[in-house]
Amino acid sequence: MDNNDIKTTLAALLHDIGKFYQRTGEKIDKTFYESFMKNNGYKHAAFTAQFIDKFLDEKFGSLLVPSADHHISVDGIVKKADIIASGHDRRSEEALEEEQSNHYITGRMYSIFSILYDLENNERKYINLGKQIDYFPSDVKDTDDIEKSKELYRSLFREFADKVKSINAKEYRELHQYLYPLIKEYTTTIPSSTYNVDTPTISLYDHLKLTAAIANCLNKPNLNQEKPFMIVEYDMSGIQSYIYKITEGSNTKPQVAKSLRTRSFYLNILCDFITYAIANEFNVTYENILYTSGGRGQVLIPNTIDIEEKLTILFDKITKEIFNVHYTDISFSFSTTALDEVELQFASFKKTMYGDSRKLWIGKNQKFVNLLKKDxxxxxxxxxxxxxxxxxxxxxxxxxxxxxxxxxxxxxEILAKYDNFVIEFDFSKDKNQKGIVFDFGSLGSIIFHNGLDFSLNTNSYYETINYPLIGETKYYAKSNITGMSFEELAKKTKGDPKLAVIKMDVDNLGWTFHSGFDEDKTSVSKILTLSRNMDFFFSKIIVDLAKEYENKIYIIYSGGDDLAIVLPASLSLKFVNDINNKFKSYTGNPELHLSAGIEIFHPKSPIRFAIQRAEEELDSAKKREGKNAIGVFNEVIANQDLKHILTEIEYYIEKFEKNKISRTALHNIYLSISLSLENKSKDAFQRYIPHIAYS
Structure with missing residues (x-):
């Protein structure tokens, strides 16, 4: 993207940053800034002007007017993009009273989960002010006092402004690379609007991001006049088989644990690579990436009059270059949906994305048809x-x-050494790249840099893992065991040295996205917020929880809406229970819950078979009415019964450790109960009492 285009992106990304600044209680320094206000209102626009003038290098001063004048201009790309992005989320934003109300400063967002399904029975979880890395909904609001609230805003703003001021960018593209992650980190917990909104759930970040994405589209020539927007969606196939496609023998056993983790991580980054390849082809930025995780992604692009030809060439190129590297093991299917302004702005977005207007370009069963015809x-x-x-x-x-x-x-060289590192997605086809490079021919390459050591290429896309340095910030669900084999991990269990593999995911998530919101409360921003918050739980919160288990949790993958984890067998039910409790606290919504499948296995047996059996146990749990269950030992346990079961387990462990009960007695109790359950007679268990008594 050239500097003229990126100026529009930056102007849109900064247009409401004054809302953050204004809520600190600071004053407008110059009369000039007040010229961007309208009818003595919309003071945040004046603060946007002051922010750009005060905290950005003077070489970027040309951003001030297009960013700050969106309320006083008659038209303009930023103004139009702002209106479309607001949708249902700012029905009465234009009321001048908002900025004069104390609630403008003391108001907080509610968790997006609070407005799903039955609003009356959901817990109202607050999103208190803070950085994205510390994001977790709270039962208690941080303050209702306006002066204390201003101080909380000031503390967060000072840190943000200092980092913005320290950006040493030479030109606009470089500025965008470093500014975007800071805006995400510091405005994710700030409400975009608080006035006349019953349950505000959209952050300032999500509004700024979507406004910039829309502006990127509106700024392109040769747009389709009826439907100027298009959402490209992709779906990766072959994830499970690729991750577990490992031959486990005496020679390879030491590499199995490393390979599982790395293959999973690599596939996540490969998905991101496809996302950036689409963004690069249509000259759009990070803001246009609506979602990418768990093998799926969505990108908002301009619907130009030559879109059919461009997409055909791009999809064929992706199919060919991925095939050249992975043969038929990994592939992608693609679909698109063209949207007009109303469909993008309002609740019809949901119907449009899942309705008849969706066009399937490459289906899951036809991924290689074009390639087969050509070569x-x-x-x-x-x-x-x-x-x-x-x-x-x-x-x-x-x-x-x-x-x-x-x-x-x-x-x-990367995953085991660094908690924070930079990944570059290079489409310049430069062959003189440093780092660990995965080359995909004419499509581009993925470069893993050593930690945060890299040379900036302003035309590349970047991700920083677990740290907001450059480009998109991604959280990697890193295992908390290092240099440990599965045999060594198994020794950390109580009892026999066995391992457990847990497969776990969110119940009915597809239905939640489709029908979880009230029809008149659906918007693009809400869907984006729900996606991001769900992924954050699996990629960040799960990792924080695993750290409490002191080097005993091996995360194969965790992101999107599911996970696969290996751990000592004796910890499996407790860890599932802790995840359920954390998820309940995170969402506060009784309609949202998880199901799990657990398989206990010997550390020397092939992991892929254990994974397959855990998947079967998960399927069994999903067949329970209402789901919300665990499948283990060919039985299905309701999540609500797990606490009682764990209490029983602790009782028997205590008796066993004090030599008050033997392993034989425990086995006979289990066997007697199992056999009596198979016998439908009411007194069936009585015949096994002597057997237990003499154990």
Whole structure:
């Protein structure tokens, strides 16, 4: 994106930053700033002007007018984008009284989960002021006192403003790379609007992001006049089989744990790569990425008159280059939806995204049709003369193939060493790249940099893991065990050295997105907020919870709306219960819950079989009426019964450790109960009492 286009992006991204500044209680310094107010109201526009003048380098002064004049201008891209982005979320924002009310400063957002399904029975969770990294809904509001609230805003704003002022950018594209993550980090907990909104749930960040995304589209030439917007959606296939496509033998066993974690992480980044490839093709920015996690993504792009040709070429290129690297193991399907301003702005967005206007370009069962027509010979592979001992899919150099070696390098040199690191998505096709590089030919490349050490390419897209430095901030659900094999992890269990694998996901999430909001309360911002908050729970909150287990939780993956975790068998039910309790506290919504499947296995047995059985246990739990359950040992347990079961377990462990009961007696109790349950006679259990008594 050139500097002229990025100016529009930045103007839209900053247009309401004055709301943050104004709530600190500071004063307007110059009469000039007040010229951006309207009818003695909309003072936040004056604060936007003051912010740009005061905290951005003077070389970026040309952003001031297009950012701050969105209330006084007759038209303009930022003004139009602001109106569309507001949708249902700011029905009465234009009332001048908002900024004159104390509630403008003391008001807080509610959790997005508070407005799903039955509003009356949901807990009202507050989003108190703070940074994104500390985000967690609270039962208690931080303050109702206006002076204390101003001080909370001042403290957060000072930290934000100092970091903005320290950006040493040479031009607008560089400024955007460093400013965007700071706005996300510091405005995610700030309400965009508080006036005449029963339950404000949209953050200032989400409004600024969507406004910039829409402005990026409106700023493009040759737009379709009827439907100027388009959402591109993709879905990755082959995730499970790829992650667990590992040959587990005596030679590869030490690499299994590393490979599982790294393959999972790599696929997450590959999905992001596809997202940025779409954004790059249509010259849009981070703001246009509506969602990317769990193998799925959505990007808002301009619907230009040549869109059909561009998408055809792009989708074919993606299919070809991914095929060249992964053959048929990994593939993508694509769909698009064209939208007019009303459909994007209001609740019809939901109907549009799931309705008849959705166009399927490449279906899951037709992913390679075009490639097969153009190059059928590419599907013919030569027999391997020396198969990789880890994946058995590629030719090995010594024992491992180049790709598996590169994945192990990614684990050893990046994942195991750094909590924070930068990933670059380069579409310039520059071959002189430093770092661990995954090349995808004509499509571009993914570069993993050593920690935060990198040279900026303003035309690349960036992600910073677990830290808001540059580009998009992503939280990586990193395992809290390092350099430990599954055999060593199993020794941390009580009893037999066994492991458990947990598969867990949110019940009815698709239905929640489709029908969880009231028809007149749905908007793009709300759907974005729900997606981001759900992913944050799995990618950040779960990791924080795992840290309480002191080097005993191996996270294969956790993000989007599901997870797969390996841990000592004796901790499995407790960890599931802790996750359920944390999720309940996070959402405060009784209609939102999780189901889990648990498989207990020997650390030397193949992990892929244990995962498969855990998936079957999860399926069994999902078949329970109302779901909200755990499948384990071919039984289904309601989540609400888990606390009682854990109490019983602790009782028997205590008796066993004090030698008041033997393993044989425990086994006989279990066997007797099982056999009596199979016998439908009322007195069936009585016949087993002597058997237990003499154990």
């Amino acid at each position: 059928p010979q590419s599907f013919i592979r030569k027999p391997l003369t020396n198969a990789c001992s880890l994946c058995e899919s590629n030719e090995a150099k010594n024992t491992l193939c180049l790709f598996c070696n590169k994945l192990l390098d990614l684990n050893n």
